[in-house]
Amino acid sequence: MIQYPRMEKGAVVGVTAPSSGIEPGLHDMFRTAVSRMEERGYHIRVGETVWTQHKAKSAPAKVRAEELNEMLGDRQIGAIIPPWGGELLIEMLDRVDFDRMPPKWILGYSDLSVLLLAITLKTGIATAHGLNFVDLRGTYSDHTSAMWEAVLTAKPGDRIAQQASAKYQKEWRHDDPSPCVFHLTEPTVWKTVSGGPESLQGRLLGGCVDVIRHLIGTPYGDVAAFRERHIPGEPLLWYLENCELNTADLRRSLVQMKYAGWFEGCAGLMFGRSAANRPMEGYTVEDVYQELSEELGVPVIYDIDCGHVPPQMTLVNGAYAEVKAVGGGGTLVQYFK
Known part of the structure; x- marks a missing residue:
């Protein structure tokens, strides 16, 4: 049996960087994404790992895992959307608390798919492969990209249809x-x-x-x-x-x-x-x-x-x-x- 999380519209969205963080020169781009999501009614909680990047990772594996585990356990956070992928997420998998993981959406792709697939395989909790947080910085989204919200706000038992892009x-x-x-x-x-x-x-x-x-x-x-x-x-x-x-x-x-x-x-x-x-x-x-x-x-x-x-x-x-x-x-x- 699969467990499906559900995010409410206007939820608190946690942003943590289990793979790569944002280099200083791109902080403004990330802040734009935060502003766009807030304009859509979401409340954004940004972790410390998002703002740092050193030697192909946002932070040491222990720090990344602790921040992810904290956001997973925080009942106020309705979904987690990392800023983007990277290279070395696999380093922190052995520190992720799979045994006490609640059903909560995690959305992303690239290196993040290591975490997504591992969670579903180990726990049976559904995870969402799609946009990263920085991809949400536009004033609007194309129809294909915009479906992330319909998927994450769907209820268990729902049916979600998507079409190929034009x-x-x-x-x-x-x-x-x-x-x-x-x-x-x-x-x-x-x-x-x-x-x-x-x-x-x-x-x-x-x-x-x-x-x-x-x-x-x-x-x-x-x-x-x-x-x-x-x-x-x-x-x-x-x-x-x-x-x-x-x-x-x-x-x-x-x-x-x-x-x-x-x-x-x-x-x-x-x-x-x-x-x-x-x-x-x-x-x-x-x-x-x-x-x-x-x-x-x-x-x-x-x-x-x-x-x-x-x-x-x-x-x-x-x-x-x-x-x-x-x-x-x-x-x-x-x-x-």
Whole structure:
């Protein structure tokens, strides 16, 4: 059974940095995000780790974990949204208090997906893969990005539908800020390995391949135990995205996941758009997807709205999902059951 948190509109939102904090030169950008959220009626509580960054982390692992545990245990805080990802979140996992963790939304992506996936696998508490706090600094959000609020304020038993974006951002243009943060210029096209329409159903799990692969073989990556304890007999539906891996490294990572049993009981896979899928000696990412689909005998949908090429849907680890890809478009319906 999955436990679904719920955030009230106008709630207190805690911002802590379990991975990277904000360097001094970007503090004003972060303050803008705080102001925008306050204008939307939220109360923002910012932890000390947010304001510091040294040697690829916001603070020592002990400090990061203590601040996260404190915010998780604070009943006044309705949700936690870290500023962004980073590199070394995995260092503090062994200090996170999983045993006394209350159902509370944590939203984010990139390196944060290590924490999100570990929480859902160890506790059965749903977590939300989507925007980071700094992505909320716009005067408005595009329709795809804005769905984070509908997801986090939904009640257990609710049904949340999301549509593929109309356009995505090809490149960051920090010298030309957009009112909605992202510069959405390129037509979104959801693709399938089969070349035709695909429909998938299952319990969502996933995150950034670059970092969640390091949970394999640890107490924080026991997919088999999660399935047996929380969703017995139900299929998995994996969503994955690639931040920096070339195609050979991506392939190695996916094969390792397969060997570790992560794809047992898998009904299908979805891959987010990526600017990193560099071919190796003619070996393309389409080759990777084709091989994985054939080996597992399941459909693969790719270039979905997920990950480091915005905008992205809000995907809930643990939620039951129905996904359809047809004609370049797509729909995702999540059931909080």
